[in-house]
Amino acid sequence: MATDPLPIAQDLIRCASVTPADEGAIAVLERALEPLGFQCTRLRFGEVENLFAIRRSGGNGPHLCFAGHTDVVPPGEGWTHPPFAAEVEDGTLYGRGAVDMKGGVAAFVAAAADVVADGTAEKGTLSFLITGDEEGVAVDGTTRVLDWMAENHLVPDMCLVGEPTSKERLGDTIKIGRRGSFSAEFTIHGIQGHVAYPERADNPVHRLARVLYRLTEKPLDSGTEWFQASTLQVTTVDVGNPTNNIVPAKAFARLNIRFNPTHTAVSLEAWIRGILAEEAPRHDASFSCSGEAFLTEPGPFVDALRRAVQASTGEEGKLDTGGGTSDARFITRLCPVAELGAVGTTMHKVDERTPVEELRRLSSLYGAVIRECLG
Structure with a gap:
């Protein structure tokens, strides 16, 4: 049975981690990842709590890193469900970060649990780069963790950023660059x-x-x-x-x-x-x-993402470079990077929400990504 990302997403949303506050979000991930064999390292820079977690296989397989953030923007006024209660109503999960991007982080954690259980994780190395400084000034978050990773010889072969890139249907868009x-x-x-x-x-x-x-x-x-x-x-x-x-x-x-x-x-x-x-x-x-502007040229990594999208969702996975900036702009200096995640129509809005079934489908998609990338 596939691991359900919903409880993980709810635990994360209930942490009122308005950037740069953590409010226990990193601890939620440590509790979920350590039993799966991930070595978790907290990295605090300034006011920001970051996490690097890695699970090495016994062989020399590829290293896939998942990058995401647990900080969120302020909730604002007018919510019909409390922004940090993570309530589910009529099959929909409500809460600040449900889309951007605690839901995506939870989906990848659940996918990691599944590939550990079925043995796929033994084919390579999986890691998580999680920051609490993506929605803010982005000074003490991903860029500082990347420096630490390089100094400690933990450079991945490829990195997937779990930003909500899908426009209308899950998997319809893959970001391979940003202006x-x-x-x-x-x-x-x-x-x-x-x-x-x-x-x-x-x-x-x-x-x-x-x-x-x-x-x-x-x-x-x-x-x-x-x-x-x-x-x-x-x-x-x-x-x-x-x-x-x-x-x-x-x-x-x-x-x-x-x-x-x-x-x-x-x-x-x-x-x-x-x-x-x-x-x-x-x-x-x-x-x-x-x-700076960057582009990950289509090649083995991007091809693997498109195969995973096609197999999991039936979508083509259109390659795109539109929108604003993301932490991928920093990661590109270390390895090939692309972005793939939830449908982003409610991100940063009042009553941010995602259908629970879509959250589970996102976890299945990420499981397909891991299997394609680790081969």
């Missing part, structure tokens, strides 16, 4: 003055308008085989001028670029700095990148 996210903000300095005497002033708003026009007048690119075109969105323009007869002394703007692999954070910064230098030599600017 990068690059942010810029800049203040343009001018010379304050009376609007009736513009020759005595230097209007920073006019300079800012020229900068923004040049940044947005043309598409950044036309996309690639696997990625849509990169996009630039201006998210705020602020001057703070309370009157209509003063040329202001400065003007501020902020923007974000979601970019495909035809760009890098370095190239985007250089492009923006060049335009600023030409249009507004007197400026202050700062830049940040929460993750």
